[in-house]
Amino acid sequence: xxxxxxxxxxxxxxxxxxxxxxxxxxxxxxxxxxxxxxxxxxxxxxxxxxxxxxxxxxxxxxxxxxxxxxxxxxxxxxxxxxxxxxxxxxxxxxxxxxxxxxxxxxxxxxx
Amino acid sequence: xxxxxxxxxxxxxxxxxxxxxxxxxxxxxxxxxxxxxxxxxxxxxxxxxxxxxxxxxxxxxxxxxxxxxxxxxxxxxxxxxxxxxxxxxxxxxxxxxxxxxxxxxxxxxxxxxxx
Numbered sequence: 084x085x086x087x088x089x090x091x092x093x094x095x096x097x098x099x100x101x102x103x104x105x106x107x108x109x110x111x112x113x114x115x116x117x118x119x120x121x122x123x124x125x126x127x128x129x130x131x132x133x134x135x136x137x138x139x140x141x142x143x144x145x146x147x148x149x150x151x152x153x154x155x156x157x158x159x160x161x162x163x164x165x166x167x168x169x170x171x172x173x174x175x176x177x178x179x180x181x182x183x184x185x186x187x188x189x190x191x192x193x194x
Numbered sequence: 195x196x197x198x199x200x201x202x203x204x205x206x207x208x209x210x211x212x213x214x215x216x217x218x219x220x221x222x223x224x225x226x227x228x229x230x231x232x233x234x235x236x237x238x239x240x241x242x243x244x245x246x247x248x249x250x251x252x253x254x255x256x257x258x259x260x261x262x263x264x265x266x267x268x269x270x271x272x273x274x275x276x277x278x279x280x281x282x283x284x285x286x287x288x289x290x291x292x293x294x295x296x297x298x299x300x301x302x303x304x305x306x307x308x309x
Contacts, residue, residue, distance in 0.1 A: 114294035125198070125284050125300025126237070133294050169235055175294065181227075181250055182298060184237040 087172055087185030095191045099161055104188040106172030107154045115155050120169040162192045197221050200285050200301035215270045215304045217285030225291045226268040229284040243268055244291045275308045
């Protein structure tokens with residue numbers, strides 16, 4: 084069983100549609116990060132959320148940390164082909180700075 | 195200017211060979227990592243070094259040996275390569291070992307194929 088479960092695993096949508104992807108766990112975390120990975124590249128940090136209920140916006144992307152700090156969601160408004168990629172959530176273990184990643188959501192936005 | 199650079203980008207080799215992957219970061223970060231991404235895109239930590247000292251060594255076969263000659267470099271040597279070692283290996287760095295808001299900067303990966 085993975086520490087972080089991401090859903091859906093795959094998502095294919097048309098340009099202009101809205102979507103939400105989820106990152107869930109039964110554990111409580113002090114912080115959670117979202118990364119985006121494009122083909123042939125390494126993951127790139129999008130955002131860090133640290134407070135239960137916190138909402139952060141990055142242009143058309145809205146990130147929310149659950150009130151109980153066990154889960155998070157990423158909502159994309161009016162998706163564009165440039166949003167295509169693998170979206171990964173990650174949390175830091177109690178031992179320190181080691182990031183543990185979820186299995187990712189592969190998003191494809193068709194023109 | 196590349197922040198975290200890995201070489202080579204692609205590596206194809208035969209079973210039983212020994213190979214190395216190099217990683218360098220020019221961010222002045224204290225901590226560096228090696229991750230393995232399998233065919234299902236799952237990223238798993240292998241090693242973590244802080245100021246040239248090994249902090250984490252997850253359940254990785256001892257055929258894998260990291261070396262950190264200085265804070266800016268973390269190389270990965272693999273002995274007696276096996277088919278199951280085929281994956282994409284990512285180097286990453288972070289400003290510090292601890293800190294809730296500290297993020298990782300990843301290299302672009304090394305795709306290792308063992309034939």
